[in-house]
Amino acid sequence: MACRRVLLLLAGWPPVVPAAGVNLPLPVTAIARDIYDLHMLLLYITGSIFVLVFGVMFWAILHHRKSAGHQAKHFHENTTVEIVWTLIPLLILVAMAWPATRLILLQKSSAGAELTIKVTGYQWKWHYDYLDDGVAFMSHLSTPQSAIRQVADRGEHYLLEVDQPLVVPTGTKVRLLLTANDVIHSWWVPQLGVKQDAIPGFVRDAWFKVDRPGTYRGQCAELCGKDHGFMPIVVVAKAPADYQAWLAARQKTAAANLEDPNKVWPLAELMARGEKVYTQNCVACHQAGGKGIPGAFPALDGSAMATKDKPGHIDIVLNGSKKNAAMAAWGKQLSDTDIAAVITYERNAWGNHTGDVVQPKDIKAARGGKA
C-alpha cells in the first residue's frame, strides 16, 4: 500500500493543473482524477523507458559507428542479459497492473446509486429519462447549420452545445442506464471520466459523482453514421437544492404541456410545429429543401409518398422503413401531435401543396391498428 501511495504521489506531480489541450481535461469526479493520475504515472514510466532504452541506442550509434573507426565485436547472445531484460519489463508491468486493477474495480462498482437516469442514443441525439421523477427529454445539437458553414456564427462551444442538457445534482452518485435505438453510440464526457457504449437492445450501466457545479461537455465516441460528429453531450451539475428546483420546474412544465390528443389543429399551426419537428429530426437525411441525398436518403419534395399515399406516409413515419434501416420508427420517439405536425408539414412544404391536414387523432388511430 505504501508503495502504491508513493507511486500515486509521484504520478500526482505536478498537481492536477493540466495545460489546456495537451492532456486529459480537468477531472471533476474521483474516478476521472484517478484516471488522470494513473495516466501521468504511465507517462512517466513509459517516458523513462523510452529515454533510457534509446539513450543506450544513440550512445551506440554515436560511438560504435564505422566512420568512427569502431571494429565490430562478434558476440551474439548472453543468457543472463536476456533473462534480465525479460524479467525487468515483467516487474514494471506488474507494478502498473496493481493500481489499474483497483481503478477498474472502482469504475465497475455502480451499486448504491441515488439517482438513475436512462440514456438512449438515437441517430443523432440523446434521450434522457429520469426514471423515478417522470421527466424525460431529447437533447439535440443546438449549433445552427449556418455556423458549420460560416465562421462568424460560431460560438465558443461550437458543436459542443445542446438545446436541453442533462442536469444532475453534485455530490450524488448518479447511475446511467445506457441503451440505443438504432446503432451503437458511446456516451462520453471526459471530465467525468465516463465513456460507455450505448448498444441497441442491451442495457449497460455507468456511474459518476460530480464534485462541483459546472457545465461539462463531451461527444458521441462511437461512429454512428453520417452525423456522428454532431451529437454532443452536455452535463450541467447543480448543487442539490438548485437541482431540486430545476426538477420541480421541469415536472410542472411537463404537466402543463400535456396535450389534448383530440384537439383539432388548424393547418398553419401544424405547419409551424411541423417545421420545428422536421428541423430537429428529419433534416439530417432528407435535407432542408426536402431533396434528400440521391442514392442514400430519398427526396420528399414531389415524392409519391409525400404527395399521394397518405396512409403509407403515416405508416413509414410511425413504423420506419422495411427497405432502408436508416429510416427510424419515429412512433417510439415522437408524440402523436409531433408526428401529425411533421407529416402535415411534409405534405405542404416545398413544392408539395396537397392541402392535406393530418390530426393527432389520425396518428392515434394508426397506432391503434399496430399496437
Add this chain to the structure above:
Amino acid sequence: MTAIDSALQPAHGTAPDHHAKPQGIGRWLFATNHKDIGSLYLWFAFSMFIFGGVLALCIRAELFRPGLQFWQPELFNQFTTLHGLIMVFGAIMPAFTGLANWMLPLMIGAPDMAFARMNNWSFWLLPPAALLLLLISFAVPGGAAAAGWTLYAPLSTQMGMGMDLTIFAIHIMGVSSIMGSINIIVTILNLRAPGMTMMKMPMFAWASLITAYLIIAVMPVLAGVVTMVLTDRHFGTHFFNAAGGGDPVLYQHIFWFFGHPEVYIMALPAFGIVSHIIPTFSRKPLFGYTSMVYATSSIAILSFMVWAHHMFTTGMPATAQLFFMYATMLIAVPTGVKVFNWIGTMWQGSMSFETPMLFAIGFICLFTVGGLSGVTLSIAAIDIQLQDTYYVVAHFHYVLVAGALFSLFAAVYYWFPKMTGRMYSEFWGRFHFWWSLLWFNVTFFPMHFLGLAGMPRRIPDYNMQFTDFNTLASVGAFCFGLGQLIFFANMLHSLRHGRPAAARPWEGADTLEWQIATPAPYHSFVEAPDLEVGENGRIDAMHGGKHH
C-alpha cells in the same frame, strides 16, 4: 502418343522453352515466376498506397479548419473507411506478400514458390477486389461503405450497396491472402536447400512463416463475420440485430478475433526485415536469434488472446476487462525483448547508415513510441478515456506507418540492388528518410494531444479548441504525402539509370540472396545448393546450385 512423349521429354541440348523469359503482357498476366509475381505485388501495393494516401489527404484537407469545407459528412465517412481498408488490405499486406515472394526463395535456396500457378491466381484476384472497393463502390447509389474499416454492425447493416461490394471485395482479398499464405508456408517448410534448417533460417523466413499461419487462422473469421453482416442485410438473419435475438457486440468479438492478429500480420514481417538490416549495417550477427524466434512465436500466440482490449467501453464485466488487460500488457514483454535484441545487435557493432539502416532505426524508435502508447491504452481504466479518440489514431499510425511502412521502405531500399541490378540514389534515399521522419511526427504526434484533450476519431468537424493541432497535422500529412513522390521518382530513375550494383553491395550482408549474381537470375537455384548455414541464415559456405 509421340507428341505427348516428346512434350514430356526434356529437350536436351537446346534451351528449354519453359526456361526462357516470357515477353510482353503475357509475362505478367500468366506469370508463374516468383520474381515477376513479387514485382506485381509490390507495384500493386504501391499504387494502392498512393490511392489510400490520397484518401488520407482528403480527410486531412477537411480537418485543416473547423467547419465543413470540402465534403459532406457521409462522404467523409466513406473516405475514412476506404482509407483504412485500402491501406490494410491493399497496401501493407500485399507489399509483405510481394517481398516474401521475391526474397524467400532466394533466402532459403528454393527454385520458386511451391505453387507457381496458385501464386499467379492469388495476385490476380487483388486488382478486381481493389476495383470493386475503389472505383465501383464510390460510383454506386449511396456511395462506398461508410461504417469505418471495422464495419461495426448494426451500422453496417444500414449502408447502401457500397457495403455489399466491400464485403465481396473482402472475400476476394481474403482468398488471395490465404492462398499467398499457403504458398509461403509450403515453400518454407518443404523447399529449403540442404543445410538450411529451421533454427538456422533467416528471421524474415520465420516472420513470414508465422504471419502466414496467422493469416490462415484469422482471414476466414473475417470472411465469416462480414458474411453474417451480408445475410443480416439481405436474407433476414438477425446475428447482430437485438430485436431478432441477435447481439451487436457479437460482431465486435468476432471482428477483433480477426482484427488483433491482423495487427501482427502487419507487424511481424516488419520485425523480420529489420532483423536482417540491423545486423547487416552493424556488421555484427543478430543478437539473440533463438530468443527472437521464440519472441515472434509468443507474440503470435498472445495475439489471439487479447482481442477484447478493443472493446473496453462496450461494458464487459470487470473480470473480462482484467483478463484482457493483463494479457495485453503481457505482449509488451516479447516485444520489448525484440527491441532490446536489435539494440544489442547494434551495441559494439561497426555501424554505417545507408538508407535501409536509417529506415530500420526510424522503425525501432517510432514503433516503440507506438508500443509504449499501446501499453498506456492496454490499461483498461485509462482506455475508458482514450478509446475512439485521436490518441488511438496516433497510436496505430505509429505502429503501422512508422512500423510496417518504414520497414517496407527499408526492405525495398535494401533489396533493390538484388532485384534490379542497380543502385538507388543514396542521396535521395536519405532525403526521403529524413523528410518522412520529420513530417510523420508532425502529422501524428499532435494527435496524442488531440485525443487526450477529448477529440473523438472519425468526425468531419470539431470545436475550435482542437484547431491548432489539426492544422499542424494536416500540413504534416500533405508534406509527408509529397515526400513519397521522391521515393517513387528515385525508384523509377534508378531502375533505368542507377549505377550497376555489385553481387553483395552491403559489406555486412551474409544471407543466401547475396551469394548469387546481381540482378538475381530469372530462374535462381533450379538446382538446390548445399549449404553450411549459421544462425539467421548466415551462409558460411555454399556448394553447387544452378541458375538460368
